[in-house]
Amino acid sequence: MKVSVQKEEFDLSREVKAISKNPKIGAVASFIGQVREVAMTLEHYPGMTEKALTAIVDEAKSRWNIIDCTVIHRYGELKPADPIVLVVVASAHRGDAFAACEFLMDYLKTRAPFWKKEETAEGARWVEAKSSDDLAAERWKR
Amino acid sequence: MKVKVLYFASVREKVGKDAEELDVPAGVATVAALCSHLRSCGANYQNAFSEKTLLRAAVNQDMVQPSARIKAGDEVAFFPPVTGG
Numbered sequence: 001m002k003v004s005v006q007k008e009e010f011d012l013s014r015e016v017k018a019i020s021k022n023p024k025i026g027a028v029a030s031f032i033g034q035v036r037e038v039a040m041t042l043e044h045y046p047g048m049t050e051k052a053l054t055a056i057v058d059e060a061k062s063r064w065n066i067i068d069c070t071v072i073h074r075y076g077e078l079k080p081a082d083p084i085v086l087v088v089v090a091s092a093h094r095g096d097a098f099a100a101c102e103f104l105m106d107y108l109k110t111r112a113p114f115w116k117k118e119e120t121a122e123g124a125r126w127v128e129a130k131s132s133d134d135l136a137a138e139r140w141k142r
Numbered sequence: 143m144k145v146k147v148l149y150f151a152s153v154r155e156k157v158g159k160d161a162e163e164l165d166v167p168a169g170v171a172t173v174a175a176l177c178s179h180l181r182s183c184g185a186n187y188q189n190a191f192s193e194k195t196l197l198r199a200a201v202n203q204d205m206v207q208p209s210a211r212i213k214a215g216d217e218v219a220f221f222p223p224v225t226g227g
Contacts, residue, residue, distance in 0.1 A: 033227050042226065043151055045219060048203035073226060085227050105227060111205065113219075114226025115151035126152045129196075129223030 001061075002070040003053045005044060010072045010086050020068035025090045029097035031105055033085040035078045038118045040127075042075040042084070045113035049073070056107045060089075063103070064096040071104060073114065103140050110137040143168055143214045145176070149190070150221035153197065156190035173199045174208035176218060191220075198223055 002018075004010075016028055053071050060066060070088040078084060087104045091097040116127040144165050149157045170179045177197070180187045191197070200219040201210055212218055 044226070045148070045150055045200070045203070045221070048200055048219070051203050052205070109227035110224065112226050113150065113200070113205075113221065113224055115222065116225045117151070126222065127225045129225050133227075 001057060001068065002072075003050060003057060004070075004072045005046075005049045005053070006072065006074060007076040009074070009083060012086065015070050015072065015086060015088055019070065019088060019090045022067050022090075024092050025067050026092050027094040027097040028088060028090045029094065029101040030086065030088040031101050032083050033105070035080050035082045035084060037080055038120055039077070039079050040116050040118045041077050041124075043115045043117065044073075044075045048113050052112045053108065056104060056111060059107065060100045060104050064100040065091050065093075066096060066100055067091055069100070069104075071108070073108070073112065075114065106133075106136040106140060109133045143170070145212060145214065146217045147176075147180075148217065148219040150219065152222050153190050153220050156186060158186050171211055172208065173201065173206060173210045173212060173218065176212060177208070177220075196223055197221070 016030060019028060057069060057071060066089055068090040072086040074084055087101050089097045089100045110133055117124050118127055144163060147164050148161045154160050166179055170176050177191050181191045198221055199206055201212060202217050
């Protein structure tokens with residue numbers, strides 16, 4: 001399991017190759033979130049961010065059969081089309097990998113302490129949280 | 143009672159600093175009470191902690207409800223709803 005909060009860009013193929021070589025793995029699902037249209041600066045809460053991401057990964061492991069997983073989230077200045085977040089989940093079968101990947105993203109968006117400030121033509125502005133993100137996280141409640 | 147208070151994103155900008163050690167009155171025992179105490183600390187705090195601002199809080203790096211208790215030495219953080227991912 002790997003959780004990383006970093007400024008540097010990540011490499012999808014390198015991260016997928018770095019996933020455990022456990023012969024029980026039959027499925028690897030991945031998701032990349034990237035900057036849409038406007039440049040932004042991402043702020044985070046050092047210490048809590050790593051703790052929150054690890055807790056979200058632990059929650060996913062308690063719900064699905066996950067053999068290995070990687071979560072990388074960037075902070076700092078990012079340009080349009082720059083990758084922001086990467087989730088890779090490896091499991092025996094695709095159902096667990098797909099579901100856990102989506103769950104990790106939904107939970108991360110509402111629980112990990114990151115804040116986006118967009119550089120719009122009218123000046124910099126903090127992005128407001130979307131209620132659709134709360135609803136997306138809500139459907140995993142049990 | 144001494145607590146470490148951290149501010150992030152728009153809250154940090156409104157307060158005008160990112161962290162401070164505060165010596166709060168003994169009666170300030172919850173996150174909500176700390177919010178109202180901060181509101182009395184000046185116009186910048188009043189603005190950051192106004193009743194209509196949607197805020198989230200963490201105690202010792204765990205997200206909590208306003209009713210969460212705080213004790214001496216705690217790290218309490220205030221920030222707007224998160225927008226990562």
